[in-house]
Amino acid sequence: MLLNHLNFTIDFLSKLNVHLCLLSGDPSRTRMIAEKYLRKSELVCDNRGLLCYIGETSLGMPIIAATSGMGAPSTSIVVNELAQAGIEVIIRVGTTGSIQKYIAPGSLIVNYASLCKQGAAKDIAPNEYPSVASPLLSTDLYHTAKGIHPSVYFGINASVDTFYEGQERYGNANPHLLRKQQGLIQEYQHLNILNFEMETGTLFKMASVYKFHATSICGVVAARYSGNEESEKIMHNIVDDVTDKTILSALKTLENIQSGKLILNN
Ligand SMILES: O=P(O)(O)O[C@H]1O[C@H](CO)[C@@H](O)[C@H]1O
Numbered sequence: 001m002l003l004n005h006l007n008f009t010i011d012f013l014s015k016l017n018v019h020l021c022l023l024s025g026d027p028s029r030t031r032m033i034a035e036k037y038l039r040k041s042e043l044v045c046d047n048r049g050l051l052c053y054i055g056e057t058s059l060g061m062p063i064i065a066a067t068s069g070m071g072a073p074s075t076s077i078v079v080n081e082l083a084q085a086g087i088e089v090i091i092r093v094g095t096t097g098s099i100q101k102y103i104a105p106g107s108l109i110v111n112y113a114s115l116c117k118q119g120a121a122k123d124i125a126p127n128e129y130p131s132v133a134s135p136l137l138s139t140d141l142y143h144t145a146k147g148i149h150p151s152v153y154f155g156i157n158a159s160v161d162t163f164y165e166g167q168e169r170y171g172n173a174n175p176h177l178l179r180k181q182q183g184l185i186q187e188y189q190h191l192n193i194l195n196f197e198m199e200t201g202t203l204f205k206m207a208s209v210y211k212f213h214a215t216s217i218c219g220v221v222a223a224r225y226s227g228n229e230e231s232e233k234i235m236h237n238i239v240d241d242v243t244d245k246t247i248l249s250a251l252k253t254l255e256n257i258q259s260g261k262l263i264l265n266n
């Protein structure tokens with residue numbers, strides 16, 4: 001049977017025995033994972049920009065590189081279908097904006113929990129349901145990333161539904177933010193929330209409800225703490241470097257599972 005949006009069959013993946021996934025918001029990141037980091041990669045889905053590739057890690061074992069698209073609704077569809085296809089471990093490999101002044105662009109952030117302000121997640125679990133990563137997977141990813149990059153942070157993120165209003169951006173089509181959005185960055189600094197992005201919170205809730213393992217690593221491409229209009233924009237010059245480091249870290253953690261070095265509880 002074909003999955004509805006990922007146009008491969010459940011049987012196809014189960015025959016290949018693929019249970020591990022790297023999930024990117026951006027399809028070009030998915031393609032880069034497949035073409036630059038996986039052996040024998042093969043495109044298995046190109047529906048609606050949701051590119052998915054199957055390939056082998058350096059251990060010669062299969063993984064899937066999949067695309068969530070931007071935001072929770074698209075993520076909820078892709079993750080549900082990946083879970084139907086037997087995926088047991090998902091690492092989100094993303095980009096993010098830093099909220100804390102001590103986290104500079106170019107750093108990496110592993111999130112182990114989210115403040116999940118996402119509408120789609122409310123269809124899956126009550127709002128109060130914790131949005132938490134798999135502890136063992138996240139810890140391994142954090143230590144792995146520390147071995148690859150000097151500047152790695154471990155903490156809570158805010159997953160929101162909008163890139164502009166929900167992340168307190170002023171320099172765009174809507175400079176008149178609702179009162180509840182004004183001062184958000186300062187409030188989140190006091191709450192020790194490290195970063196903004198748009199998928200992790202829903203992914204974590206889905207992982208707990210569906211019983212699979214998930215964590216998230218993002219490269220910091222915007223400094224949202226400075227109040228400076230320029231720094232509100234994505235720093236395209238650092239995207240490639242941080243993307244490489246996030247992918248390398250996440251792949252190594254999946255290889256730790258494949259080699260038996262990392263054993264996840266059920
Ligand atoms: O880089 P990706 O994985 O797309 O993640 C981040 O970038 C997008 C916004 O530009 C959102 O999807 C956000 O979560």
Ligand SMILES: O=c1cc[nH]c(=O)[nH]1
Pocket residue numbers: 095096097098163167196197198221222224234
């Ligand atoms: O500032 C940013 C950067 C990437 N992704 C986001 O959601 N926000």
